[in-house]
Amino acid sequence: MRNTNWQPNQDPKATREAGKYDQPIASREHLLHLLTERNTSLSLEEIATELGLTDKNKRTALKRRLRAMQRDGQITKNRQQKYELINKSHLVHGRVVAHPNGFGFLLLDNGEKVHLSTREMQTVLHNDRIVVSITGIDRRGRKQGRLVEVLERNTSQVIGRLVTKHKISFIIPDDNRIHQDILIPPDQIGAATEGQIVVADIIAQPNDHSQPIGRVVEVLGKHMAPGMETDIAIHKYGLPAEWPKAVIQEAVRFGSEVLERDTRDRIDLRDYPLVTIDGPDAQDFDDAVCCRRTPNGWKLLVAIADASAYVAPGTALDDEARLRGNSVYFSGRTIPMLPESLSNGLCSLNPQVDRLCLACEILIDKQGKTIRTRFMEGVMRSQARLTYDEMAAIVVTRDVDIRRKYQPLLPHLDELYRLYQALQRAREERGAIEFDRTETKIVLDSEQKIQHIKPLLRNDAHRLIEECMIAANVAAARFLQRRKMPALYRIHDSPTVAKLEDMRTFLRGLGLRLRGGEHPRPGDYAHLLKQVAHRPEAHLIQTVLLRSLAQAVYNRKNIGHFGLSHDCYTHFTSPIRRYPDLFVHRAIRHLIKNGNRSGFGTDTEDLEELGIHSSFTERRADEATRDVTERLKCEYMVDKVGEIFPGIITAVTSFGLFVEPKDIYVEGLVHVTALDDDYYHFDAVHHRLQGERTRRTYRLADAITVRVVRVDPDQRKIDFELA
Numbered sequence: 001m002r003n004t005n006w007q008p009n010q011d012p013k014a015t016r017e018a019g020k021y022d023q024p025i026a027s028r029e030h031l032l033h034l035l036t037e038r039n040t041s042l043s044l045e046e047i048a049t050e051l052g053l054t055d056k057n058k059r060t061a062l063k064r065r066l067r068a069m070q071r072d073g074q075i076t077k078n079r080q081q082k083y084e085l086i087n088k089s090h091l092v093h094g095r096v097v098a099h100p101n102g103f104g105f106l107l108l109d110n111g112e113k114v115h116l117s118t119r120e121m122q123t124v125l126h127n128d129r130i131v132v133s134i135t136g137i138d139r140r141g142r143k144q145g146r147l148v149e150v151l152e153r154n155t156s157q158v159i160g161r162l163v164t165k166h167k168i169s170f171i172i173p174d175d176n177r178i179h180q181d182i183l184i185p186p187d188q189i190g191a192a193t194e195g196q197i198v199v200a201d202i203i204a205q206p207n208d209h210s211q212p213i214g215r216v217v218e219v220l221g222k223h224m225a226p227g228m229e230t231d232i233a234i235h236k237y238g239l240p241a242e243w244p245k246a247v248i249q250e251a252v253r254f255g256s257e258v259l260e261r262d263t264r265d266r267i268d269l270r271d272y273p274l275v276t277i278d279g280p281d282a283q284d285f286d287d288a289v290c291c292r293r294t295p296n297g298w299k300l301l302v303a304i305a306d307a308s309a310y311v312a313p314g315t316a317l318d319d320e321a322r323l324r325g326n327s328v329y330f331s332g333r334t335i336p337m338l339p340e341s342l343s344n345g346l347c348s349l350n351p352q353v354d355r356l357c358l359a360c361e362i363l364i365d366k367q368g369k370t371i372r373t374r375f376m377e378g379v380m381r382s383q384a385r386l387t388y389d390e391m392a393a394i395v396v397t398r399d400v401d402i403r404r405k406y407q408p409l410l411p412h413l414d415e416l417y418r419l420y421q422a423l424q425r426a427r428e429e430r431g432a433i434e435f436d437r438t439e440t441k442i443v444l445d446s447e448q449k450i451q452h453i454k455p456l457l458r459n460d461a462h463r464l465i466e467e468c469m470i471a472a473n474v475a476a477a478r479f480l481q482r483r484k485m486p487a488l489y490r491i492h493d494s495p496t497v498a499k500l501e502d503m504r505t506f507l508r509g510l511g512l513r514l515r516g517g518e519h520p521r522p523g524d525y526a527h528l529l530k531q532v533a534h535r536p537e538a539h540l541i542q543t544v545l546l547r548s549l550a551q552a553v554y555n556r557k558n559i560g561h562f563g564l565s566h567d568c569y570t571h572f573t574s575p576i577r578r579y580p581d582l583f584v585h586r587a588i589r590h591l592i593k594n595g596n597r598s599g600f601g602t603d604t605e606d607l608e609e610l611g612i613h614s615s616f617t618e619r620r621a622d623e624a625t626r627d628v629t630e631r632l633k634c635e636y637m638v639d640k641v642g643e644i645f646p647g648i649i650t651a652v653t654s655f656g657l658f659v660e661p662k663d664i665y666v667e668g669l670v671h672v673t674a675l676d677d678d679y680y681h682f683d684a685v686h687h688r689l690q691g692e693r694t695r696r697t698y699r700l701a702d703a704i705t706v707r708v709v710r711v712d713p714d715q716r717k718i719d720f721e722l723a
Contacts, residue, residue: 013030025058028074032074038050041078072151073094076093078148091132095129096124097126100176104124106145126178131151153205157199159173159199160172162194162195169186182200182202182213183210185215196219197221197225199235202214224713226447227333239328239620240320247339251317252341254341258354266356269378272303273383275413276386277289286304288303288357288382289468291416297419300363300471302360303380304357305576306377308575321582326578326579326618327343328624328625330628331628331629337576337577338577342576355381356377356379357380361376362471364423368423373475423471431522431524433526433549433563435546439456440665442633453666470564477566485591486607489559489568490561490571491553491560491561492551492560492563493550494520495550497518505686506686523565537701540687540699549563554614583610633665638713647661648660648703650701659704670704670719670720677691679691707720
């Protein structure tokens with residue numbers, strides 16, 4: 001219903017605008033109201049006339065505000081160059097999500113998707129923000145969209161292979177979500193030559209008449225050169241890999257040794273039997289542990305490298321660490337969050353050298369329950385650098401020779417193992433979920449080419465450190481929560497109703513049931529995993545359960561961690577390689593020094609933004625490392641075309657079966673067209689393809705024998721056929 005009392009010169013937000021700007025203009029709310037009242041599209045001149053604007057400067061300001069409202073998806077400009085509301089039923093806005101097969105989707109802010117045809121995708125790129133008109137519903141029930149306007153271009157640079165055909169040069173993007181090749185004019189090629197991997201700026205975005213046009217700005221090297229897969233991922237995912245000069249200058253200023261003045265007012269922990277326990281390739285040591293028996297249980301000391309003593313808020317070091325968000329670990333190369341002089345040097349808990357630390361002392365009873373915790377700023381000296389295998393040999397298999405080597409540390413190491421057994425029992429009673437997944441490591445040769453892929457086997461030493469770190473993370477979260485301190489929590493939400501229903505339908509087909517109704521607890525998951533542990537399809541069931549869970553993220557609001565079955569959790573134990581941990585250290589040190597939150601300068605909005613950014617950089621690192629791993633695995637399979645392998649189905653989709661050959665640890669696709677003995681229907685709920693005539697079924701986790709028929713490292717694709 002129209003508001004007949006509304007007047008165009010009566011802005012309800014006029015006071016707010018006057019307080020923000022020297023030359024206030026009509027507020028966004030007022031402009032939206034105007035377009036709503038007039039119920040038609042209006043030109044810039046018509047809006048200015050409605051508002052009674054005659055001053056040239058105010059008209060210019062109005063134009064800028066309308067552009068900003070366009071960019072934010074509140075209004076759009078039609079072909080008559082008139083503005084109209086975007087929230088009409090047929091107009092929607094969002095972000096383009098391109099599919100490698102050429103089509104795409106418009107992802108709306110509410111999570112809804114609108115299908116975009118290959119034709120509509122020709123003038124936009126992945127991640128652009130656009131407005132589309134809903135034109136109908138396709139046969140599969142999906143909303144169809146037609147491009148109305150591009151609000152914001154979000155791809156300004158691409159990486160790919162330079163190709164020249166018929167004297168026309170173009171770049172084939174490495175990212176298969178960018179569907180268009182990038183044309184490179186002759187005067188924009190620079191020193192690049194045919195077949196090289198290059199980086200190009202986009203100087204003209206795609207439109208109805210032309211593909212995107214680019215300018216080569218960097219040559220990375222030859223296609224398939226050693227280490228090229230990592231260079232490609234760094235550029236493709238926008239990973240900050242070069243250190244600004246100011247950052248290096250700040251880092252080297254601290255020197256290489258802890259100064260005596262830095263240890264003042266810190267508790268001296270140098271005589272404690274603290275040790276680090278890590279993988280054999282580790283270079284940055286965040287955490288050290290030691291343990292002693294008490295009459296009622298144990299006293300565990302978890303000492304964490306105090307990076308916050310060197311990385312102060314507002315410095316170049318801090319800005320760069322926050323930008324990076326975390327360290328990124330590739331096969332054969334690391335991009336650290338902090339410069340190597342800190343990450344591998346002054347902040348790393350290397351053996352037999354003094355290091356500043358933030359320590360958490362935890363009293364734990366015989367049942368593995370935490371009784372009391374205390375945080376302290378300390379100075380420590382690691383007594384030994386142990387690997388997981390060495391620790392397991394000392395406390396599990398009790399190897400005589402290695403126990404003799406570490407004789408002075410044995411009482412503490414044996415108590416650590418006894419403590420772990422109590423913590424593990426408490427974990428089981430708590431109902432924490434534990435998936436048995438095989439992780440792999442790519443072994444490279446001296447030329448940075450893949451030599452082989454080996455599984456990483458977890459032993460009790462891995463689990464011991466994991467339980468100690470979880471205990472410290474929980475202690476940190478509760479310490480901050482009790483004192484109402486601004487904090488970043490590591491949260492893991494419970495599964496959605498829709499995912500639970502799909503999972504339960506699948507389980508019913510196997511005669512299984514997940515307890516807990518609409519709100520299962522972690523213990524219900526753990527109970528089911530234990531129940532099926534010795535069934536032949538245990539891997540299948542575990543995979544389906546895992547896919548039903550949400551992704552863990554960072555957030556200022558604590559909702560608990562579902563997977564670990566803790567109501568309060570954060571990340572505290574890796575400040576060298578994770579920025580959220582560094583932030584948590586600052587908060588804890590502030591409380592130690594001041595006793596309360598007063599003066600800790602972090603507002604809600606900044607904390608919200610930090611949580612979003614930290615979650616993003618974590619996902620970015622995961623995607624980049626996965627990209628490199630998949631490319632290396634493809635390179636490993638290139639010379640195996642024609643070979644036959646037994647394997648297992650790891651995923652079932654409408655377009656085929658993903659299969660992992662036994663003991664190879666790569667994944668390839670048997671395309672549905674290769675299943676030419678029948679027409680196969682996809683059953684998403686039961687994770688299977690079933691033949692229409694033969695009723696033959698291919699199901700997740702089924703054993704299958706395949707032949708390698710094609711390998712494309714550029715596309716990260718391995719194609720199989722049934723052998």
